[in-house]
Amino acid sequence: MVSRLISDRRREPEPLPSDPTAAREVVRASRHRRRMEARRKRYLIAGVMAAAGLLAALGLTRQLFFASDSGGTADKAPVRQEQPMLAPPSQPASPPPEAGAAKGDGTFAYATTDGPIAGAGGGLKKYRVAVENGAELQADAFAAAVEKTYADPRGWTAAGELKLQRVKGEGPADFTVFLATPVTSEAMCATAGLHTDGYSSCRITGKVIINLARWNTAIPDYGAPLAEYRTYVINHETGHELGRGHEACPAAGKPAPVMMQQTYGLKGCVANSWPFVDGQQYTGPKVP
Template sequence: MTSSSPYGPPASRGERPPALLRTRSRRRGAVLLGLALLLATAAGTVVTWGDEPSTPATVADRLPEGGGLGAHAEPQEAPPVVVPSYGPGRFVVATGGTPVVGEDGPLHRYRVVVEEGAGQDVDAFAASVDETLADPRSWIASGELRVQRVAEAAEADFTVYLATPVTSERMCAEGGLSTEGYTSCRLPGQVIINLARWMEAVPDYGAPLSVYRTYVINHEIGHEFGEGHEACPAPGSPAPVMQQQTYGLEGCLANAWPYLDGRRYAGEIIP
């Protein structure tokens, strides 16, 4: 088997004059140095994004024009949320349950369901409902009621639905309520949360989506606990949780809780 040398053809045997040996030695050293640089350059062509290359000029020569991926990337806006307008009217039930929360009073058991095709995880939605109702600013702050989530319909006093706009409108209409596919509603034993409001809240609400979600849970379940609608007490004041904040704040500030500073916060009852 033959092999070629990177330094040229094999030298013939025999002695050479010292000057020639020094010249060949210098040439060989230069070739070895050139080979080492070539190997180092080749090693620098494999770049992991985010790493600082040891040979930036060499790496840049091998990246696309403009400096490489992301060198002048424009910030990308988040894609718009797509909310299904209708679904099959079938619901998935959250499994499991929660401990009883609240100090005293009647126990209200509830279950949580999400419409198929809504694109929302039923356990995540159930966790939001559970967290809201177990909060010391929620309805249990009265010390006169307790709540617990269950999985079986036969054990539940009411059900919290997350439904697409068309389905929620149909469900609310069965109880004589007109929502125009926009608002949520409550019927006896049924708390129906409109998916579009859950995903988008309402224009000019002035608070994060998480605040609106907490509000709509407390508001509709407040109806289940016998609470009616209330008015904004004064411009600049917190909105009562039983104010219809979905339709506007009337000068009040968004508020998701029925109890503030340990006291029931309410406005004038609207007949």
């Protein structure tokens, strides 16, 4: 293909003059021309390879930005999200003061203690908890809310097939739960191609990313207390980390499945924070 960039046709052999001296000059000129063409080909190939390497490096840099948070191995896996997110709803020009800081400094403080094991059976997954500096919330306080959610008998450990335990600091873990400001959460989610407009939370491999504004204010017309929305968003994004996809409202007036994107509206369902309802795992129709 590269040779075609230089010439799309073969050169016809040049007839040699009858004079020996002139013939030698023609041969020398032909050899020189072939050497120059070969050199141009090598330069062109090298240039194409260098450009391809530069594009690959830029792509890798974008993928790795925010992909590791010092410590452990789970956060170094490729980032991905199984299903696309809905377009964020229209937002007020100025978020209310209670939404908290729009932007932190992009660094995180980690919970300082280990937690007990939640769940009675199955494999053990360890997790870290981190809060962005500038979010005006202590990591240990956020960790307590996450731990309480995971330990509830209506949570993901209810089936007896999974155990969860918080580890302190940046110790080795299977995933990390982050509380990040809208600007930072958008940047983190964007490393997997998810564009939240700073409105919603997301999950990418090894990272459960909770948007600070949603944590502080929930969503309009949720129909349940703020504490229930907080429980929902932890369980929803953690569900993605555990391999669950999105689900739809099964029928008007029914509880919303926890894997429904309740942040974008309840679609006739009633707010629900838990994967288990009345002792049974509660699901809705799968979203393609």
